[in-house]
Amino acid sequence: MVNKQAKHIKQTCKPSDNKNDVQRFDNIVIHSTNIAMYLCYMKAVFAKATHTITTHLVLPENTNTLGNLMGGQLLNWLDIASAIAAHRHCRRVVVTAAVNNVSFQHPIKLGDLVVIEAKVSRAFGSSMEVFMDIFVEHGTTGQRTKCNEAIYTFVAVDQLGNPIQVPELTPETEEEKVRFDGALRRRQLRLILAGKMRPEEATELKALFNN
Numbered sequence: 001m002v003n004k005q006a007k008h009i010k011q012t013c014k015p016s017d018n019k020n021d022v023q024r025f026d027n028i029v030i031h032s033t034n035i036a037m038y039l040c041y042m043k044a045v046f047a048k049a050t051h052t053i054t055t056h057l058v059l060p061e062n063t064n065t066l067g068n069l070m071g072g073q074l075l076n077w078l079d080i081a082s083a084i085a086a087h088r089h090c091r092r093v094v095v096t097a098a099v100n101n102v103s104f105q106h107p108i109k110l111g112d113l114v115v116i117e118a119k120v121s122r123a124f125g126s127s128m129e130v131f132m133d134i135f136v137e138h139g140t141t142g143q144r145t146k147c148n149e150a151i152y153t154f155v156a157v158d159q160l161g162n163p164i165q166v167p168e169l170t171p172e173t174e175e176e177k178v179r180f181d182g183a184l185r186r187r188q189l190r191l192i193l194a195g196k197m198r199p200e201e202a203t204e205l206k207a208l209f210n211n
């Protein structure tokens with residue numbers, strides 16, 4: 001598509017025989033190609049394209065003295081799975097901006113398998129919310145139970161660490177749509193808590209209490 005556009009621009013520009021003009025029009029083509037590539041890159045991404053699954057075996061070095069998985073280890077595994085999902089969304093370097101929601105409802109035992117499913121739930125300007133479902137697969141029975149949910153926020157950055165724009169996200173399934181809709185309120189809440197938004201600006205969050 002990019003090549004087609006570049007060819008079209010070259011044909012319609014009709015440069016004269018002058019060498020400088022030819023160079024100038026070549027530059028226009030290169031510049032237009034870059035814009036076309038940028039526009040392709042900024043096309044909305046389906047939530048399913050960010051789907052990431054990681055599986056971990058709970059080893060003795062991951063557990064406390066009761067033989068339960070340590071919380072910090074789970075946070076680390078969540079960070080990696082969600083970073084991959086965010087990277088799949090924007091294909092740029094991403095940094096963890098916030099760990100928004102993790103609760104430890106059931107102990108995870110030595111020898112269990114921890115399965116993390118991560119997906120971007122919504123993209124904003126440069127930030128992306130990643131929603132994760134955590135399952136535990138019993139070491140011997142193989143029975144899989146959902147034990148947790150977690151939400152992390154990532155920001156895409158350039159080589160200097162400055163935030164850069166990411167494409168929009170398109171939800172498709174019912175669950176993706178529910179998480180997409182709720183993400184705006186969650187974003188407002190976390191920005192208020194981080195001191196980056198005034199409560200009176202959080203219109204969607206306020207509407208929740210007014211209805």
Ligand SMILES: CC(C)(COP(=O)(O)OP(=O)(O)OC[C@H]1O[C@@H](n2cnc3c(N)ncnc32)[C@H](O)[C@@H]1OP(=O)(O)O)[C@@H](O)C(=O)NCCC(=O)NCCS
Pocket residue numbers: 095096097098124125126127128153155157161162163190191194196
């Ligand atoms: C995350 C980071 C890039 C944000 O940079 P910043 O200068 O604060 O940039 P801005 O205020 O312009 O915000 C940029 C985006 O980050 C989001 N953001 C900033 N702080 C946030 C927070 N506490 N929670 C959620 N999102 C946050 C903003 O909402 C904005 O998103 P948007 O573009 O979608 O609207 C910067 O704070 C950073 O580099 N932090 C360290 C990241 C890191 O090292 N992570 C690993 C930790 S161990």
